[in-house]
Amino acid sequence: MNNDDDNQNIICKDFLIDKELKAKDLLKIDLEKLAPTLKSLKVEGIENENLELSQLISNTKSLQKLSLEYIEFTELPKGIENLINLKELNLHCKKLNFLPKEIEKFKYLTILNLCSNKLINLPKEIGNLLNLQELNICDNYLNKLPKGIVNLKKLKKLNLNKNKFTDQPKRIEYLSNLQELYLSNNGLTKLRKEIKKLINLQKLDLSSNRLTEFPEEIISFIHLKKLCLNNNILTELPNEIKNLLALQELNISSNKIIELPKEIGNLINLQELYLSNNKLTGLPKEIGHLTNLQTLNITDNKLTELPKEIGDLLNLQTLNITDNKLTELPKEIGNLLNLQNLQINSVPLKRLPKEIENLTNLQRLDLCNVPLKEFPKEIAALTKLNNLSLNHNKLIELPKEIINLINMQELYLYNNQFTELPKEIGILINLRVLNLWRNDLSRLPKEIGFLTNLQKLNIKDNRLIELPKEIGHLVNLQELDLNSNELTKLPKDIENLTKLQKLDLRSNRLTELPKEIGNLIKLQYLNLNNNKLTKLPKEIGNFKELQELAIYNNQLIKLPKEIGNLINLEKFYLQYNKLTELPEEIGNMIRLKYISIDYRFSIKKYSYKYYDFKLLLNNNNLNSFPYDIINNITIKMVKEVDLSNNYLTVIPSLISQLKSLRKLDIHNNLLQTLPNTLWTLPKLEELIIDNNLVLCILKKIKILFEEIRLKPVHDQNNTHDSLNNEATDLEIHTILNFITLSKQNYPLTNDELIENIINSNKIWQILLLKRKKEMKKINILF
Numbered sequence: 115m116n117n118d119d120d121n122q123n124i125i126c127k128d129f130l131i132d133k134e135l136k137a138k139d140l141l142k143i144d145l146e147k148l149a150p151t152l153k154s155l156k157v158e159g160i161e162n163e164n165l166e167l168s169q170l171i172s173n174t175k176s177l178q179k180l181s182l183e184y185i186e187f188t189e190l191p192k193g194i195e196n197l198i199n200l201k202e203l204n205l206h207c208k209k210l211n212f213l214p215k216e217i218e219k220f221k222y223l224t225i226l227n228l229c230s231n232k233l234i235n236l237p238k239e240i241g242n243l244l245n246l247q248e249l250n251i252c253d254n255y256l257n258k259l260p261k262g263i264v265n266l267k268k269l270k271k272l273n274l275n276k277n278k279f280t281d282q283p284k285r286i287e288y289l290s291n292l293q294e295l296y297l298s299n300n301g302l303t304k305l306r307k308e309i310k311k312l313i314n315l316q317k318l319d320l321s322s323n324r325l326t327e328f329p330e331e332i333i334s335f336i337h338l339k340k341l342c343l344n345n346n347i348l349t350e351l352p353n354e355i356k357n358l359l360a361l362q363e364l365n366i367s368s369n370k371i372i373e374l375p376k377e378i379g380n381l382i383n384l385q386e387l388y389l390s391n392n393k394l395t396g397l398p399k400e401i402g403h404l405t406n407l408q409t410l411n412i413t414d415n416k417l418t419e420l421p422k423e424i425g426d427l428l429n430l431q432t433l434n435i436t437d438n439k440l441t442e443l444p445k446e447i448g449n450l451l452n453l454q455n456l457q458i459n460s461v462p463l464k465r466l467p468k469e470i471e472n473l474t475n476l477q478r479l480d481l482c483n484v485p486l487k488e489f490p491k492e493i494a495a496l497t498k499l500n501n502l503s504l505n506h507n508k509l510i511e512l513p514k515e516i517i518n519l520i521n522m523q524e525l526y527l528y529n530n531q532f533t534e535l536p537k538e539i540g541i542l543i544n545l546r547v548l549n550l551w552r553n554d555l556s557r558l559p560k561e562i563g564f565l566t567n568l569q570k571l572n573i574k575d576n577r578l579i580e581l582p583k584e585i586g587h588l589v590n591l592q593e594l595d596l597n598s599n600e601l602t603k604l605p606k607d608i609e610n611l612t613k614l615q616k617l618d619l620r621s622n623r624l625t626e627l628p629k630e631i632g633n634l635i636k637l638q639y640l641n642l643n644n645n646k647l648t649k650l651p652k653e654i655g656n657f658k659e660l661q662e663l664a665i666y667n668n669q670l671i672k673l674p675k676e677i678g679n680l681i682n683l684e685k686f687y688l689q690y691n692k693l694t695e696l697p698e699e700i701g702n703m704i705r706l707k708y709i710s711i712d713y714r715f716s717i718k719k720y721s722y723k724y725y726d727f728k729l730l731l732n733n734n735n736l737n738s739f740p741y742d743i744i745n746n747i748t749i750k751m752v753k754e755v756d757l758s759n760n761y762l763t764v765i766p767s768l769i770s771q772l773k774s775l776r777k778l779d780i781h782n783n784l785l786q787t788l789p790n791t792l793w794t795l796p797k798l799e800e801l802i803i804d805n806n807l808v809l810c811i812l813k814k815i816k817i818l819f820e821e822i823r824l825k826p827v828h829d830q831n832n833t834h835d836s837l838n839n840e841a842t843d844l845e846i847h848t849i850l851n852f853i854t855l856s857k858q859n860y861p862l863t864n865d866e867l868i869e870n871i872i873n874s875n876k877i878w879q880i881l882l883l884k885r886k887k888e889m890k891k892i893n894i895l896f
Contacts, residue, residue, distance in 0.1 A: 149173035402426035540564035563587035701766020
């Protein structure tokens, strides 16, 4: 090739692109034009074999990286074998149960991901992928590896997590350059001596197996940096663990270990040590030798004391000693000057050592369920704290010194015995979350209005009688929980909380809501259950983004018609009120998925039949649509609905949720119009209505349909006597003439249709031919 060709090749490579597509995108793009430009392609969400995908793949000759995720293929798409330049292939396909031998064609492949499929075995030809460096086969059904695996001399990472290996995979020891081996969630009970040959191993995961003893073979891995043995049945660690000098992370959580050997102190490079959920009663003093340790987790053990040498862990950043039997902490804990996260939950401490005030870099402190009777004043010195949890204690008051915690962003004080908050709480202007759930507060200080950065405020289960008007200053508030208090009214200033998304006011004593609540246009959740509301303001219709509304168990007599404006509502709870009727505007809630209504409005009240995807509600004296039809997933799959011979005045727009509906009979009701959403039902084929709705039909469908045909239909259930008679000559002539005019594209006027058909007092069948490509017919019966 000459220099010009080389330059041309380089230019082409520079213009190659990366692309991410969904299944629906394949139908919209020019595949032939896109394919040659691709260097990397990611496709998600295809449920079965897809011709467009095969076409795209077959023409992407320069593709180097292909990712097919969450695609329910049982075998590889056609054309994939032609991608000989692939370097990375991700086949996270869920149902792939077979890997063809043609996989060997991908000679340049360095990364192969087959995670989360249904593979039982691998082809021997996988051994021909001589450049492979990473092989991920986790979450399959493998119990052996093919012989060809021994050829993968460049393999550095092998993930076999969550398979069916009950024994160490054979021939794995020939992967001499392997650095990472993952075998968690199998059924391993031991390792074989051959594994010692993996002298370059740096990461080994044997978690969630059935190991009862520490595998002695591990001691040979002198370069090991990470070892996971959590969720096994180990009872002890061997003294020889001291040989793993390169170890940086050791996880032996969720075993049955009673004590640690003092030799653990030799692991001087250890940075993370996880010991939770064992049976440790103490730690060896040699723990203090781990001066590079940054994380120590010893939750859920039986420790009664910590060695003073813990104070030598000068680089420790996270210490979790939750759920132990400690009654005191050593004063040396104050030496941990780099500590940022300290968790001491569910520990029966009598007091905190005063030296804790030295932890000036602490950012998170958990002291839940200790139980403390007074706020530790030493905490006030921890000025970098941004997250403090004192839940489930017996605290009565917050000290004024809390003003020092000016960087506090999250403060959790729930389930204590606070009767009031100090006005100094207003100093914490950086607070984002304040949780006061389950205390004994009867009022809030007006200074709470200074917390203008607050996003979440929980005052559930207190004794608040009123809210200060300053609550309206919390302009960044997104969640406000006032559940289970004694509020009788809300301040008008609540109108300023325009960023509020969640408001919980249930189980109070509210009799009305201020109209200003209508300003909360960002609300997505509003709970007013168990109050004494007699009415709702019409401004509730402003909540266009509301997804859940609960007004259960109040004294509501009537709902405002503006309730129908809540077009994004998905859940609506309104049982146990004093409603005598439901506004027809509820039918506008086209996204409604669940509605709880009293029995007298429910479908349960009526004698209906449901079988073979048919719902029969005819002849039931219905005067309102039973909205709770949508609650039943099975009924929502209905194909035929009969609502004929009732007293319905409205068919609601939310009928559009019955996506499988093919036939709807609503004749002999009191209907004057039909909802626009009716015509969006994708499978609707037949509609039976009264002839007085013809004009309405014409207005709705005149744009959608180009040909209209009529024929008489005999209806034995219709109450009109004339419908049982045969058509007269005049009526037959009118029908034939109508068909003739239609074929001649001569438009029939509304007056002509009304005069010749509506006045005939019969049920007619109209065949409507859509303008769409499929030219689908809809039968409409008058």
